[in-house]
Amino acid sequence: MALAIKAQTPPSWTLKQGTTAADIIWSNVSIGWWQQIIQTAIVYSLAAALTLGFALPVAITGSLSQIGYLTYVVPWLRQLESLPSWALATIQGVLPLAILSFITAMVPSVLRLLANMQGLHSRRGVENYVQIYYFSFLFVQVFLTVSLSAGITTTIGQLPDTVEAIPTLLAQNLPKASNYFFSYIIIHAFTTFAFTLMQVTGLIS
Numbered sequence: 001m002a003l004a005i006k007a008q009t010p011p012s013w014t015l016k017q018g019t020t021a022a023d024i025i026w027s028n029v030s031i032g033w034w035q036q037i038i039q040t041a042i043v044y045s046l047a048a049a050l051t052l053g054f055a056l057p058v059a060i061t062g063s064l065s066q067i068g069y070l071t072y073v074v075p076w077l078r079q080l081e082s083l084p085s086w087a088l089a090t091i092q093g094v095l096p097l098a099i100l101s102f103i104t105a106m107v108p109s110v111l112r113l114l115a116n117m118q119g120l121h122s123r124r125g126v127e128n129y130v131q132i133y134y135f136s137f138l139f140v141q142v143f144l145t146v147s148l149s150a151g152i153t154t155t156i157g158q159l160p161d162t163v164e165a166i167p168t169l170l171a172q173n174l175p176k177a178s179n180y181f182f183s184y185i186i187i188h189a190f191t192t193f194a195f196t197l198m199q200v201t202g203l204i205s
Contacts, residue, residue: 019121031119043117050110051136058145062149065092067080067088097184104141
């Protein structure tokens with residue numbers, strides 16, 4: 001562990017944890033501050049685009065989890081009612097969660113590539129930004145997008161005529177998305193174990 005000593009007002013000293021040589025990204029040391037600002041702005045934009053860009057596929061997974069309600073609204077989906085109960089349960093309960101788990105497992109590798117483009121001087125700094133970007137992604141997609149898409153799907157067939165009644169209707173139906181999150185925790189635990197065992201993210205990165 002490296003320690004850095006910084007003098008503020010002699011004879012007082014501030015002892016801070018420094019960066020080891022193995023942790024330094026030497027190719028970024030020579031990057032100027034103005035270049036790092038530009039690269040950081042570009043990475044912020046790409047991370048935001050990545051987070052918002054997955055809204056559609058994640059919303060589809062949330063809607064698939066409520067496919068029982070969609071069959072009453074979308075006529076061509078009624079063909080699914082002829083499927084065996086186990087197949088319908090798989091489409092509604094397992095497929096959306098497996099897709100979402102796959103997305104959330106692959107995103108950190110992409111975010112790590114973006115963070116490496118940011119011009120940071122240490123790998124610790126890269127990992128810190130990966131965690132920040134990943135938390136933002138999970139909050140927007142797994143929480144907001146899934147909650148809204150799964151909750152709104154259950155209200156499509158019963159939208160009220162007045163705008164004032166919409167908040168009440170959403171308040172009654174949004175909690176139905178909780179089943180999605182309970183199942184997601186279980187599926188995510190198994191998929192994370194499988195990805196860790198097979199080192200899938202290591203092969204991609």
